Amino acid sequence: MSEAEPFLEVRDLKKYYDDGGLLGSDPVKAVDGVSFDIREGETLGLVGESGCGKTTLGRTILNLETATEGEVLADDTDVTSISGRELRRWQSHAQMVFQDPDASLNDRMTVGEIIREPLDAHDWPNLAVSVAGDREVAGKRVHRAEGDERPDLTVDADGSVTVREGAPLSTDDLTVDADGGRIDVTLQKHAAEMREDRVRSLLEQVGLREEHFYRYPHQFSGGQSQRVGIARALALEPRFLVLDEPVSALDVSVQARIINLLEDLQAELGLTFLFIAHDLSVVRHIADRVAVMYLGEVMELGPTEQVFTDPAHPYTESLLSAIPGSMVETGERITLRGTPPSPRDPPSGCRFSSRCPAKIRPDEYSVTGEHWEALDQLQSVFRARSNAEKGIVDVVKERLGIQDVSTVDELLLELFDAERDGDGGITIDMADDAAAVVYEAAELARAGDEAGAAERLDDAFGSVCSEEHPDANDVGAGRTSRCLRHREAYEDPGPVIEQRYRSD
Amino acid sequence: MSDALLEVENLRTVFHTEKETIRAVDGVSFDVQRGETVGLVGESGSGKSVTARSVLGLVEEPGVIEEGSIQFRGDELVGGNWEEHRGDIAIVFQDPMNSLNPVYTVGNQIKEALRIHQGLRGQEATDAAIELLEDVGIPDAARRVSEYPHQFSGGMRQRAVIAIALACDPDLLVCDEPTTALDVTIQAQILELLDELQREEDLGVLFITHDMGVIEETTDRVNVMYAGEFVESAPVDELFDAPKHPYTKGLLASIPGRTAGGDRLPTIEGEVPTSTSEPTECRFAPRCPHAFDACREVHPERIAVGDPDAAHEAACLLYDDEFEESPPEDGVVADGGETA
Numbered sequence: 012m013s014e015a016e017p018f019l020e021v022r023d024l025k026k027y028y029d030d031g032g033l034l035g036s037d038p039v040k041a042v043d044g045v046s047f048d049i050r051e052g053e054t055l056g057l058v059g060e061s062g063c064g065k066t067t068l069g070r071t072i073l074n075l076e077t078a079t080e081g082e083v084l085a086d087d088t089d090v091t092s093i094s095g096r097e098l099r100r101w102q103s104h105a106q107m108v109f110q111d112p113d114a115s116l117n118d119r120m121t122v123g124e125i126i127r128e129p130l131d132a133h134d135w136p137n138l139a140v141s142v143a144g145d146r147e148v149a150g151k152r153v154h155r156a157e158g159d160e161r162p163d164l165t166v167d168a169d170g171s172v173t174v175r176e177g178a179p180l181s182t183d184d185l186t187v188d189a190d191g192g193r194i195d196v197t198l199q200k201h202a203a204e205m206r207e208d209r210v211r212s213l214l215e216q217v218g219l220r221e222e223h224f225y226r227y228p229h230q231f232s233g234g235q236s237q238r239v240g241i242a243r244a245l246a247l248e249p250r251f252l253v254l255d256e257p258v259s260a261l262d263v264s265v266q267a268r269i270i271n272l273l274e275d276l277q278a279e280l281g282l283t284f285l286f287i288a289h290d291l292s293v294v295r296h297i298a299d300r301v302a303v304m305y306l307g308e309v310m311e312l313g314p315t316e317q318v319f320t321d322p323a324h325p326y327t328e329s330l331l332s333a334i335p336g337s338m339v340e341t342g343e344r345i346t347l348r349g350t351p352p353s354p355r356d357p358p359s360g361c362r363f364s365s366r367c368p369a370k371i372r373p374d375e376y377s378v379t380g381e382h383w384e385a386l387d388q389l390q391s392v393f394r395a396r397s398n399a400e401k402g403i404v405d406v407v408k409e410r411l412g413i414q415d416v417s418t419v420d421e422l423l424l425e426l427f428d429a430e431r432d433g434d435g436g437i438t439i440d441m442a443d444d445a446a447a448v449v450y451e452a453a454e455l456a457r458a459g460d461e462a463g464a465a466e467r468l469d470d471a472f473g474s475v476c477s478e479e480h481p482d483a484n485d486v487g488a489g490r491t492s493r494c495l496r497h498r499e500a501y502e503d504p505g506p507v508i509e510q511r512y513r514s515d
Numbered sequence: 516m517s518d519a520l521l522e523v524e525n526l527r528t529v530f531h532t533e534k535e536t537i538r539a540v541d542g543v544s545f546d547v548q549r550g551e552t553v554g555l556v557g558e559s560g561s562g563k564s565v566t567a568r569s570v571l572g573l574v575e576e577p578g579v580i581e582e583g584s585i586q587f588r589g590d591e592l593v594g595g596n597w598e599e600h601r602g603d604i605a606i607v608f609q610d611p612m613n614s615l616n617p618v619y620t621v622g623n624q625i626k627e628a629l630r631i632h633q634g635l636r637g638q639e640a641t642d643a644a645i646e647l648l649e650d651v652g653i654p655d656a657a658r659r660v661s662e663y664p665h666q667f668s669g670g671m672r673q674r675a676v677i678a679i680a681l682a683c684d685p686d687l688l689v690c691d692e693p694t695t696a697l698d699v700t701i702q703a704q705i706l707e708l709l710d711e712l713q714r715e716e717d718l719g720v721l722f723i724t725h726d727m728g729v730i731e732e733t734t735d736r737v738n739v740m741y742a743g744e745f746v747e748s749a750p751v752d753e754l755f756d757a758p759k760h761p762y763t764k765g766l767l768a769s770i771p772g773r774t775a776g777g778d779r780l781p782t783i784e785g786e787v788p789t790s791t792s793e794p795t796e797c798r799f800a801p802r803c804p805h806a807f808d809a810c811r812e813v814h815p816e817r818i819a820v821g822d823p824d825a826a827h828e829a830a831c832l833l834y835d836d837e838f839e840e841s842p843p844e845d846g847v848v849a850d851g852g853e854t855a
Contacts, residue, residue, distance in 0.1 A: 060698040060699075060700055060701075061669075061698055232786055233559075234786075262558040262559050262725060263558070263725065263727070263766060263769050263770055264558060264765065264766060264769050264782060264783040265558075265786075266769070266771075267769035267770075267771065267780040267781070267782045267783075268782045270771060270780055271779055271780055271782065274779070289698060289699065290699075291699065291772065292728075292770065292771050292772025293771050293772065294772075295771065295772035296771030296772045296780065297771070329700065330699065330700060332703075333699045333700045333702065333703035334699060334728060335699075335702065335703070335706065335726070335728035335729045335731065335732040335733075336727060336728030336729070336730075336731035336732050344703060344707075346700075346703050346704055346707055347700045347703075347704075348704075349654070350668045350669075350670055350671075350701065388654055391654075392654050392655045395654075395655070396655065396658065399662075399666065417657065418655070418657040418658045421645075421656070421657035422655055422657070422658075425649060425656070426654075
């Protein structure tokens with residue numbers, strides 16, 4: 012697609028949640044330094060596992076959540092720091108469609124009332140009138156178009172009136188008196204009547220019928236409810252929609268119809284979409300470009316087809332290979348271990364380092380691939396243990412200095428396929444220098460210092476991946492990828508994964 | 516076929532409401548052999564879950580199995596013989612949090628199943644519980660056996676539920692949308708685990724999902740369900756390569772992302788109907804792009820279609836020689852348009 016003007020520029024956006032715990036715990040870094048542009052008229056897909064910060068990012072861009080840091084520029088205005096009238100104007104330009112249509116619609120209101128609600132809230136209509144020269148505009152529900160505001164009416168110097176194409180009114184709805192020094196605009200219809208007309212035309216636009224006006228949401232199927240949600244979002248003629256998992260709750264045949272509707276509306280109204288989804292196949296279909304998020308950061312960004320057919324980042328590669336069925340031609344599956352770590356305590360260095368299939372290994376140890384995985388896993392177990400809320404029994408044990416021998420031993424036996432030797436000790440069949448580190452860490456864990464144990468392992472077996480935070484590297488063709496392996500000194504992630512997981 | 520683990524014959528499960536009788540499952544027949552995975556796919560309201568619950572004897576008032584037979588290793592279950600086979604058939608539901616009791620540790624819940632079904636107690640049960648947790652891939656099992664469900668992540672909870680199911684030492688595992696609530700990466704882990712366990716234990720698996728990708732990946736044979744009936748049954752490769760029933764074709768075509776984006780998605784008009792009376796027509800006819808007059812008057816029976824060696828059946832008059840209409844050449848279903 013062509014390089015359209017950016018509609019939105021997101022710059023180093025951060026959203027932290029601080030629950031102000033008693034001990035002043037670390038904040039949850041839901042969005043942690045995200046930068047990208049959303050181009051005019053495009054669909055930017057946003058994918059990632061639950062908890063990666065997709066939804067928070069969407070809400071922060073709309074200023075439904077207050078940004079902790081960073082900016083979101085729309086027409087050179089930072090929308091994260093506006094308030095009052097400016098904020099209301101932004102929120103009429105930018106709307107959200109939610110995942111669960113049933114939960115996002117008030118069941119005590121008729122469908123007509125639901126769609127009318129934003130019109131009431133913004134006291135619609137309030138027409139922007141563009142006039143030549145510096146003539147004053149007077150009349151109820153009209154104001155002079157300010158700055159770059161999109162005018163609904165244009166009054167030329169000779170007094171002729173044009174209504175913006177696509178604006179939800181016609182010249183019959185108003186009279187304009189431009190004879191005096193100022194321009195008097197009088198609406199011929201009552202506002203309530205205009206709102207009702209607007210709702211009816213929205214119903215039609217989203218493929219519902221007029222008789223649906225007086226129905227209640229519970230009388231609707233999931234697909235119809237989602238149409239109501241879309242109509243509500245379109246009421247104020249937004250230019251930008253954040254679609255948060257809009258089809259996830261729907262069956263595949265209904266889903267296809269809603270996707271088609273969204274694509275039609277985008278073409279018809281020239282909308283820009285941020286499409287949030289965990290379903291990669293939907294994103295592949297609808298998005299022009301896609302951003303892959305992990306633990307509050309965008310790991311990879313690029314044109315959809317290229318990202319899907321030739322992922323640059325190891326996380327993207329793992330995510331795509333997890334899609335079941337023959338939807339995407341990928342090599343043998345790379346199954347990621349465990350779940351993403353807590354955004355309260357993300358891994359140091361690269362966020363993905365604790366699960367990365369292409370992690371850079373230190374050269375000084377000669378350890379088999381399986382044992383590297385076991386070492387990673389041992390470290391994440393110790394880390395998880397040190398973060399877990401301790402039960403009363405554990406606390407008492409720790410206070411009394413009772414060593415936790417059995418579970419640590421169990422862990423080593425399980426992970427390293429180790430053997431107990433004659434006197435009950437454990438021997439791991441691994442290079443001596445590496446094994447020595449594991450014994451040391453195990454000793455720390457037995458004494459209850461699990462954080463120390465994890466640290467010991469990280470000191471020895473960590474690499475640049477757990478030390479340095481990767482930048483978003485330009486990997487060509489308008490793509491970026493946040494991986495240290497894009498540096499000259501290292502092999503690219505793709506071939507490494509190929510060799511580690513797909514050879515033989 | 517007599518050595519089938521599970522054999523369901525003409526099962527009809529209905530729900531009597533004040534207004535009408537809803538035929539949620541309306542005359543379905545299938546079997547599951549040891550070591551194989553049979554898929555049941557369809558949209559919401561098609562009757563998949565009721566089929567699963569019927570097999571387990573979990574249908575509750577006002578639902579009742581009105582007709583048909585469910586045989587487990589040759590024993591008839593309909594009529595109340597589920598107790599005898601209680602531990603032989605286990606189920607894994609969609610939402611693990613609903614299957615776990617929040618006030619007991621995960622270990623206690625596994626031990627409970629071990630005590631009832633295998634008579635294990637005390638240290639023996641604890642050791643077996645840890646072993647089961649290790650089997651289902653929970654790291655640090657010895658420690659986590661004494662944790663509560665809320666301390667587990669979503670994927671780990673589902674692993675714990677599978678461990679409980681395995682504690683019953685079942686021969687047949689019924690999976691009702693076991694990965695629908697999970698992320699795609701976690702889904703891949705759980706599917707891999709189920710596959711491994713099945714091979715190790717030689718389990719028969721009845722796998723229910725609405726996700727065609729999961730069906731393609733997990734199952735050996737597939738039944739496509741629509742409005743309480745099986746409209747098509749085939750080995751999985753055959754179903755994906757050469758679907759016959761217009762509903763199956765439409766379902767497959769409407770999945771986004773199977774081809775590069777850009778094109779409009781083909782859709783199926785309308786909604787899955789609720790069946791309240793004996794079928795005298797094809798239930799899919801009102802939504803079928805290829806329906807002809809007879810489809811509204813004759814109830815199609817399942818007949819052999821496609822590759823004669825493939826045990827491929829479809830319930831569609833297009834394939835019935837009695838009628839002149841024949842199926843469309845390619846697998847394309849017309850765009851059903853855009854109605855609510």
